[in-house]
Amino acid sequence: MKRAPFFLFKVALFGLDLAAITLSFGFAYYVRLHYDARPFYFEGDTRGFLGAMLLIVPLWAIILLISGIYERRQLSTRSALYPRLAVVAVLSVLGLIAVDFFSGSDILALRSVAFYAMVICFVALVVLREFAGLVYRGILRRGLGCQRLAVYGDHENTKIFTQYVLDNPQLGYRIIGVVAKKKYVLGEVPQYRSLTTLLDDEEVDVVVQTESSNAADVYARALNRHVGYMYVPDNETIAQNAGELRLFGTQPVIDVQATPLVNEGRLLKRAFDLVFGTIALLLSLPFMLIIAVVQKCLAPTAPVLYRQKRVTRFGKTFVIYKFRSMRPADFGKPSEEVKLPIFGRFLRATSLDEIPQFWNVLRGDISLVGPRALVPSEIKAYPRHPMVLTVKSGLTGLAQVSGRKNISFEERRTLDIYYVQHWSIWLDLQIIIRTIKMVLLMRGAK
Numbered sequence: 267m268k269r270a271p272f273f274l275f276k277v278a279l280f281g282l283d284l285a286a287i288t289l290s291f292g293f294a295y296y297v298r299l300h301y302d303a304r305p306f307y308f309e310g311d312t313r314g315f316l317g318a319m320l321l322i323v324p325l326w327a328i329i330l331l332i333s334g335i336y337e338r339r340q341l342s343t344r345s346a347l348y349p350r351l352a353v354v355a356v357l358s359v360l361g362l363i364a365v366d367f368f369s370g371s372d373i374l375a376l377r378s379v380a381f382y383a384m385v386i387c388f389v390a391l392v393v394l395r396e397f398a399g400l401v402y403r404g405i406l407r408r409g410l411g412c413q414r415l416a417v418y419g420d421h422e423n424t425k426i427f428t429q430y431v432l433d434n435p436q437l438g439y440r441i442i443g444v445v446a447k448k449k450y451v452l453g454e455v456p457q458y459r460s461l462t463t464l465l466d467d468e469e470v471d472v473v474v475q476t477e478s479s480n481a482a483d484v485y486a487r488a489l490n491r492h493v494g495y496m497y498v499p500d501n502e503t504i505a506q507n508a509g510e511l512r513l514f515g516t517q518p519v520i521d522v523q524a525t526p527l528v529n530e531g532r533l534l535k536r537a538f539d540l541v542f543g544t545i546a547l548l549l550s551l552p553f554m555l556i557i558a559v560v561q562k563c564l565a566p567t568a569p570v571l572y573r574q575k576r577v578t579r580f581g582k583t584f585v586i587y588k589f590r591s592m593r594p595a596d597f598g599k600p601s602e603e604v605k606l607p608i609f610g611r612f613l614r615a616t617s618l619d620e621i622p623q624f625w626n627v628l629r630g631d632i633s634l635v636g637p638r639a640l641v642p643s644e645i646k647a648y649p650r651h652p653m654v655l656t657v658k659s660g661l662t663g664l665a666q667v668s669g670r671k672n673i674s675f676e677e678r679r680t681l682d683i684y685y686v687q688h689w690s691i692w693l694d695l696q697i698i699i700r701t702i703k704m705v706l707l708m709r710g711a712k
Contacts, residue, residue: 273529273530275398276529279336279395280327280331282394283354286387287326287330287387287391288326290390291319291383293386294379294383322362325361326361330354351391355391362380362383406435406437409440411438413439414442414470414471415431415441416465417444417474417476418474418484419446419450419475419477420447421446421477422450424450424477425451426516428455429452430514432455439472442464442468442470443457443458444457445459445461462487470493471493472493472494473494475495475498481497486652489653492580495522496519496522498517524686525656525687525689527689534691535633539627540628542698543627543628547624547627550624553621554589554622557613558570558589561609564607565593572619575641576641577639577640577642578639579655579658586626588623589621591611592610617705634661634698635661635662635698636657636659636660638659638666638682653686653687654679663685664681665682667697667701
């Protein structure tokens with residue numbers, strides 16, 4: 267899904283939560299020093315306390331991310347959210363106590379600071395959530411930041427679902443159009459004869475299907491346009507539910523994600539790419555310089571880099587960079603007709619021809635790990651490319667470390683689809699480790 271306004275709200279909320287925790291601890295320390303009349307048994311170290319707080323901010327960030335307080339269902343109900351906020355406050359204090367204990371710096375010499383911080387932290391998080399929720403709902407009621415829905419289905423569920431969304435603008439959804447018979451379409455909502463026409467005429471973020479016929483076709487069309495897909499299930503489907511089950515009033519709706527690489531996953535993966543991509547690029551700079559010098563010595567007039575158009579997420583084209591391993595006269599020829607020079611064979615075998623792509627990673631064209639970047643001409647030959655193009659292409663990937671050119675094109679695409687549907691940061695780490703092993707053993711492309 268290209269637009270994710272709710273995700274942007276969660277990112278902003280995460281930053282505010284982290285700031286609230288940090289300020290709560292600072293305020294608790296100030297209260298103890300200036301407003302608590304009890305005598306000091308130990309002298310407080312303000313500079314040491316503030317320094318420890320800065321060091322522990324990453325731990326607090328991890329506590330927030332794993333607490334589940336940014337899930338939509340948690341944000342929607344106070345009874346589910348507030349207990350988790352209390353746990354966050356307690357864990358934040360325990361984290362600082364742990365740093366105090368293991369560092370031996372006695373930064374919590376004023377013991378009551380921990381209690382004050384826990385109470386202030388919880389109150390601050392609750393107040394912040396109430397205020398942020400009030401602001402966000404006000405923004406949504408004005409139609410800003412809403413996700414645009416296309417509703418499809420000749421079923422009474424269409425009217426029920428549409429009416430509920432219209433009556434509750436604070437949900438963050440706006441009905442763009444309905445594809446259904448006239449009796450299932452409310453008067454104030456545009457009616458369309460076909461889903462294709464609606465998707466062509468309007469900017470749509472999510473397709474909602476309210477009945478089960480043609481489900482595979484509707485899902486495929488949503489996937490092909492890189493928009494989200496939700497459907498209203500029957501009782502049997504609810505029991506087998508293969509997505510996030512949510513309630514729109516009294517109506518259960520399943521939100522189907524083509525990949526887990528959305529929202530927080532995308533943010534985590536991008537951070538991973540920036541950190542490790544920067545490290546890899548800096549480490550590879552000496553090798554890049556040496557290769558460029560050798561290239562110019564062997565062929566002074568030939569280009570050092572090879573550029574080619576590739577396709578990445580949502581069908582976006584970009585220019586990929588590699589060190590030239592072929593003679594310029596062979597550019598564009600089928601691979602079986604190309605005879606590589608000795609240095610070119612070395613670059614391919616060691617995968618050193620790929621290292622300029624670290625720049626593509628930092629630019630955001632591709633990721634460190636992902637499906638192979640398709641050449642535009644390959645898309646027509648591959649009917650399932652919309653699934654692969656729901657994520658960024660990768661410098662390396664599951665297909666590359668599972669046989670490279672020793673497996674067929676269809677097998678590589680199957681592995682790419684598996685990666686898209688089962689992504690995790692741990693899978694990325696496994697693929698990177700296998701890639702390093704292959705490079706060290708010189709099992710690069712021949």
